[in-house]
Amino acid sequence: MNLLKPSLLDFTKEELSQKIKPSFRAKQIFGWIYHNYVDGFDEMQNIPKALREELSQNYIINPLKIARKEISTDGTIKYLFELQDGKTMETVWLKMKDDIFEDGKLVQEAKYTICVSSQVGCKVGCSFCLTAKGGFTRDLTAGEIVAQVLAVKKDNNHAHNRRVNIVYMGMGEPLDNLDNLTKAIKIFQDEEGLAISGKRQTVSTSGLSNKIDKLGKMDLGVHIAISLHAVDDELRTELIPMNKAHNINSIIEAVKRFPIDTRKRVMFEYLVIANKNDDIVSAKKLVKLLSGIKAKVNLIYFNPYEESSYERPTRESMVKFQEHLVNHGLLCTIRDSKGIDISAACGQLKEKELNQLK
Numbered sequence: 001m002n003l004l005k006p007s008l009l010d011f012t013k014e015e016l017s018q019k020i021k022p023s024f025r026a027k028q029i030f031g032w033i034y035h036n037y038v039d040g041f042d043e044m045q046n047i048p049k050a051l052r053e054e055l056s057q058n059y060i061i062n063p064l065k066i067a068r069k070e071i072s073t074d075g076t077i078k079y080l081f082e083l084q085d086g087k088t089m090e091t092v093w094l095k096m097k098d099d100i101f102e103d104g105k106l107v108q109e110a111k112y113t114i115c116v117s118s119q120v121g122c123k124v125g126c127s128f129c130l131t132a133k134g135g136f137t138r139d140l141t142a143g144e145i146v147a148q149v150l151a152v153k154k155d156n157n158h159a160h161n162r163r164v165n166i167v168y169m170g171m172g173e174p175l176d177n178l179d180n181l182t183k184a185i186k187i188f189q190d191e192e193g194l195a196i197s198g199k200r201q202t203v204s205t206s207g208l209s210n211k212i213d214k215l216g217k218m219d220l221g222v223h224i225a226i227s228l229h230a231v232d233d234e235l236r237t238e239l240i241p242m243n244k245a246h247n248i249n250s251i252i253e254a255v256k257r258f259p260i261d262t263r264k265r266v267m268f269e270y271l272v273i274a275n276k277n278d279d280i281v282s283a284k285k286l287v288k289l290l291s292g293i294k295a296k297v298n299l300i301y302f303n304p305y306e307e308s309s310y311e312r313p314t315r316e317s318m319v320k321f322q323e324h325l326v327n328h329g330l331l332c333t334i335r336d337s338k339g340i341d342i343s344a345a346c347g348q349l350k351e352k353e354l355n356q357l358k
């Protein structure tokens with residue numbers, strides 16, 4: 001039975017070197033896992049058989065199984081993964097840019113972003129979010145976070161040294177699982193592993209201001225994205241109940257203290273919901289709120305799901321909102337709905353699976 005065996009993906013290279021002796025073997029094994037994407041110890045050809053057997057008795061490598069996969073016409077692939085305890089969570093492979101050819105020659109390779117989950121379910125309970133409807137089940141381990149990127153790269157034959165960006169925007173609130181999150185960030189950064197630097201990793205948070213400070217103090221070089229969604233506390237508390245404890249002001253103050261690469265900006269995500277927060281008065285307040293911060297705003301269409309009480313805004317109101325921000329000096333993009341023909345917003349693939357099982 002594999003069930004209770006720890007995964008090697010839970011360990012940094014240094015920890016592996018403590019567990020596996022001689023330590024150069026630990027490095028070789030790290031290479032097999034992160035450069036060759038092996039799933040079984042028998043594939044590690046330069047590792048002595050006795051060690052391979054010992055390892056396979058005590059550990060597993062990848063703790064995930066692909067339970068379901070949906071491929072969108074735009075290249076987005078959504079995975080539903082089953083964990084060792086049978087729980088499920090989602091990961092999305094997003095194609096951000098296509099291959100670029102000049103005179104028949106490839107001049108720039110396609111660019112990809114992997115959207116990973118940090119928990120099964122979520123405690124924050126946002127009123128617009130499908131993940132919240134299922135409540136909270138458990139934190140993901142560092143290994144289960146790392147495994148998502150490995151499994152998705154492997155499934156897409158994406159070599160270890162080809163770049164990807166990671167966004168912690170799948171299921172769960174990453175800062176509510178800070179220890180495992182930061183361990184995963186460090187494992188991703190290892191130069192002898194996937195070598196995904198901090199600047200290629202973005203942590204999206206609903207705004208736990210004390211944890212934003214804690215992450216900042218760790219100085220991992222990661223970006224943060226703040227799910228702001230509202231400009232006054234009353235509406236924000238309706239949308240994100242824990243805004244009562246971490247109000248808008250406390251988040252803005254924490255963002256100001258967060259170490260940010262001088263060439264970069266803090267991303268503020270603003271989920272636009274028809275007739276709730278899509279008016280120009282809100283846009284004006286947003287400009288004021290973000291003055292003095294090197295910010296970039298990403299407007300997101302609310303993505304309706306069955307039983308959701310909110311509505312998707314019109315394209316026209318999105319563009320008007322964007323124009324107001326841009327005319328007042330804020331960088332602002334509208335997130336295009338990638339994978340709209342599959343189950344785009346977080347939690348929706350899992351929901352579909354559950355409905356089909358009913």
Ligand code: SAH
Binds near residue numbers: 171303304345
């Ligand atoms: N918990 C973190 C990260 C995961 S949610 C956070 O809240 O930031 C990732 C993003 O998906 C958030 O910006 C969230 O607001 C957005 N989201 C959730 N439900 C959505 C929906 N129905 N339509 C569009 N975006 C949604």
Ligand code: SF4
Binds near residue numbers: 123124125129132
């Ligand atoms: Fe949790 Fe983010 Fe969904 Fe809110 S939007 S319930 S914080 S996953």
